Amino acid sequence: IWITPVVDNIDFNKGLDFNTADGLAAKQYGYHGYWAKDFTKLDEHLGDIETFQQLIEKAHDRGIKIMLDVVVNHAGYGMDGEFNEAWKADANNLPTEEEIASLNGMFRTVDEDPTVRGELDNLPDFKTEDPEVRQKIIAGQTAWLEKAKTDRGDTIDFFRIDTVKHVEPATWQALKNEVTKMNPNFKMIGEYWGAGITNDGGYLG
Numbered sequence: 001i002w003i004t005p006v007v008d009n010i011d012f013n014k015g016l017d018f019n020t021a022d023g024l025a026a027k028q029y030g031y032h033g034y035w036a037k038d039f040t041k042l043d044e045h046l047g048d049i050e051t052f053q054q055l056i057e058k059a060h061d062r063g064i065k066i067m068l069d070v071v072v073n074h075a076g077y078g079m080d081g082e083f084n085e086a087w088k089a090d091a092n093n094l095p096t097e098e099e100i101a102s103l104n105g106m107f108r109t110v111d112e113d114p115t116v117r118g119e120l121d122n123l124p125d126f127k128t129e130d131p132e133v134r135q136k137i138i139a140g141q142t143a144w145l146e147k148a149k150t151d152r153g154d155t156i157d158f159f160r161i162d163t164v165k166h167v168e169p170a171t172w173q174a175l176k177n178e179v180t181k182m183n184p185n186f187k188m189i190g191e192y193w194g195a196g197i198t199n200d201g202g203y204l205g
Helices: 049-061 085-093 097-101 131-147 169-182
Strands: 007-009 036-042 067-070 158-161 187-190
Touching: 036 131, 131 169, 158 169, 169 187
Parallel strands: 067 158, 158 187
Antiparallel strands: 007 036
16 A cells, blocks of 8 residues: 655645636645655644554555655745745744744755756755755654554555655665665665656666
């Protein structure tokens, strides 16, 4: 079972910065898990950690593996402290100063390379080539293997890695090394936009 990222996402209506065809402000929330606010917490819309552990155990009882989607490339809109004026209409739900400070210094401020070192859809882009930033991100993601572990020792089986080609290979190597230390049988599969049967972008393995 491939499940959405479980990390806590931004709560404001990002859609306020554009209008629909009928002239009404669009509703666009981070229900999908790709606009992270806090990589250490479970998003409240998904339930609690006990529910997650129950899912893992019931799946394993049936011989089914759990694959967790993870995002290493970016955080959610506004987490760099940059707010579109329109978003302020939902001011009560914008990231707090404390939440923004938790990721302070982790984002790039200048786009260098549109593929690896540049923002995707204006999402705050992590400087994953910085060893300190890389380690903090990896620690946050691998911690879920322990957080999700049940009393009988069941946990997440695989990671599905988002936006592989938008992060340099050293980060994926470091992440793979860490999860392998935790579980030699742990697997990762990557999403590489534009890849195909004859082109893995050089990232396979």
